[in-house]
Amino acid sequence: MAAEHPTLPPVRLPSDAELAREALAAPLLAHAVRLARWAGPDTRVGAGGELVDEQLPDAAAVLGLGDDEDAEYWAGDAWRLAVDTGLVDVEDGADDDTPGTAAPGENLAVVTGGAPREVLDLWLDAFEAVFADAVAPVLDDLEPLLDEDGGLDLDTLDWDPEAEAEFLEGVLGNLYLLTVSEGGPGDGPVPLPALAASMVVPDDMGEPTDDVLEQVSDAMMRLDEQFRLLEPIGLVAYQPVDEALMAEEGEEPAEPVDDEDVSRYGMVRLTPLGLFGVRTRMVEAGVDAPAVGDLAEKDADALLAGLTGYPEAAARAETEAWLAGRETVPAAAELLAAARGSDPESPLRRLHCQQALALVGPEAEPVVRAVLDHPELGGLARVWLAERGAADVPAPPESMIFWLAVDTIAAQLDTAGDLTELQELVEGLTSRHTGFLETAWRVEHPATADVLDAMGRLHPDKTSAKEARKAAFKARSRVGSA
DSSP: OOOOOOSSOOBOOOOHHHHHHHHHHSHHHHHHHHHHHHOOTTOEEOTTSOBOGGGHHHHHHHTTOTTOTTHHHHHHHHHHHHHHTTSEEEEOOSSTTSOEEEEEOTTHHHHHHOOHHHHHHHHHHHHHHHHHHHTSOOOSOOGGGBOTTSOBOGGGSOOOHHHHHHHHHHHHHHHHHHHHSTTSOTTSOEEHHHHHHHHHSOTTOSSOOHHHHHHHHHHHHHHHHHHHHHGGGTSEEEEOOOGGGGOOTTOOOSSOOOTTOGGGGOEEEEOHHHHHHHHHHHHHTTOOOOBTTTTTTSOHHHHHHHTTTOOHHHHHHHHHHHHHTSOHHHHHHHHHHHTOOOSTTHHHHHHHHHHHHTTSOGGGHHHHHTTTTOTTTHHHHHHHHHHTTOSOOOOOOHHHHHHHHHHHHHHHHHHTOOHHHHHHHHHHHHHHSTTHHHHHTTOOOTTHHHHHHHHHHHOSSHHHHHHHHHHHHHHHHHHHHO
């Protein structure tokens, strides 16, 4: 039976063109682009490339921020992003007392004339810059951190940059996993307390201690600040923690609180662009994070092997993408050829082959009929023909029926699917075929003993379960003696 499944379920992403449009619509990047177009001979910058204070009001006006009390702060953020992503080029002044200058950068041309992938690369650079800001320490008061020469003494900070980055990467990874997992929230938001707890509470802990709950609360406050920074770049859709819940000790909440409303504690979800961004970071870090469409250009062997671990909807979408670029008859023949074999992964390949053939039209009938006498493929060929009401489908010999039953259960065991469905399959098999367990141990299939063992565990009838375990013993003894 199959060995390892992909680390993560596959993600379904929009096309590069759709993602590129989302990237350019992200508020922070859109603001950075507008400021890059505004930059010119009269633009003045400081030693670090930041706009001089006198020009922040003009930059805020360009962005249409109006009377927003934080207008200059947002304008400064957008300018820094423009510099960090190459949308703006800055040149230092002649000396410390002379402001530097700025002009539109080379990457500004990508916004209007770049291919979707180039736009996404630009957005990824923006994401990296904002991520770095999100894990940076909040410096409310710089004076205690200055050294004798007036420089910033980072050693006095209680801040571990690697730990901070690892924490946020872990949070985004958990949010990604929740989003792509079958049975997860999908496009829905995740409560911030649950996300914080996923990073803090040990898996084997029952009731969290007061100390752990305090750590969860601290993590929530940290994530609240970070998600507020990540939302304008388009990574997440975020509903912040209710300000009333963050009243200082001794202060009354601003309004009556509803302890039952979990949304007041913050809700977050990854956008499609966010899924793309987080997946890109994980893939670059060596994580197996497949996306639907990855297998479309591969051969049938890679398709049938690669579908292992895919949820049903994702597997269907991946298979449809694979079939879309091929003619039906050659594609069906390639699938059937890839489904052959007696290796441990072969039952699952045949299951994926059967599911793929269910999506092809009747013109595939000749290549399916060609394998009717094949000991490994004859059973699935008969199923395919029968489901289409084909004429002259020969009845399978009993040996093929039993072999197909073992192969099917072996494949289902490898899918880690619904246990109830598997139990029903096992029970239905023994009830429809009297004497199945007395004969099954003789089936020439590499997974026979494992399948009978599983039937012994899963069958609800104690007598049948015992017979299955005995049959498994016989199967192993038969193989050993051979």
